[in-house]
Amino acid sequence: MKIGLYFGTFNPIHIGHLIIANHMAEYSDLDQIWMVVTPHNPLKKKETLLDDYQRLHLVFLATEDYAKIKPSDIEFKLTQPNYTVNTLAHLQDKFPKHEFALIMGEDNLRTFQKWKNYEVILQNHEIYVYPRISSEVENLELKNHPKIHVIEAPVVEISSTFIRENIKKGKNVQPLLSSKVWEYIDHNNLYRK
Structure with missing residues (x-):
């Protein structure tokens, strides 16, 4: 099985994260x-x-209705600060x-x-790259590397920072979050202070 690892603080996870994950x-x-x-x-x-x-x-909560998308706490168990190369080695040993x-x-x-030991990562793992408005992939030297795949995914510019700041201001950010995530945040008064 080929697993794509999508790392993030997800503070909070929003529909942009889900759009990218589902597209991949x-x-x-x-x-x-x-x-x-x-x-x-x-x-x-x-x-x-x-x-x-x-x-x-x-x-x-955000991913439970998506059969191909799973939450992972694998980095919680590793020593901090953690590096991606170490996480990948741990996962390869475990699975x-x-x-x-x-x-x-x-x-x-x-x-x-x-990144720490980026050559080792590139030697052993493929990288799937999604577009961002703020950068041009044409100018990247690595883009033609055989292990790097630039995926024509939707460009989503939603940030968790924007969501947190606007919850604090009392703005309605509900459309930017899955309904279950919004309900949990709202019910528990998260990000309001």
């Missing part, structure tokens, strides 16, 4: 997409970040019959050569 599941050769919830990043302000398990629960690929936006591909 339906229009590429990936069999499943695992939404890998990244634990607290030391570079991000903790006060804006929900608890790891709350964010995982939101991903579960030797699966093939793992990365899903990333064009903006991440631009800085990919700065």
Whole structure:
């Protein structure tokens, strides 16, 4: 089975994440997409970040109706700070019959050569790249690499930051979230402070 790993803090997961994940599941050769919830990043302000398990629960709520999309807490169990190369090695050990690929936006591909052991990742894993408004894939040196696949996915520019800021302002962001995610956030008064 070929699994696409879509990493993120998902703070909160929104319809943009689901559009990309579903597009990758339906229009590429990936069999499943695992939404890998990244634990607290030391570079991000903790006060804006929900608890790891709350964010995982939101991903579960958002994806439970999608047969090919699964939430993953695999990074919760790994030592921090964690690097993608380590996560991939751990997954390959744990699931030797699966093939793992990365899903990333064009903006991440631009800085990919700065990632720890990026050559090892590229040697052992394929990368599926989705478009972003803010970048041009034509200028990327890696785009012609045989392991990199640029997927013609919808360009979705919705950010979790925008959603959090506008919940705090009392704006209606309900159309940007799946109904179950919105109900959980609203019921639990999340992101209001």
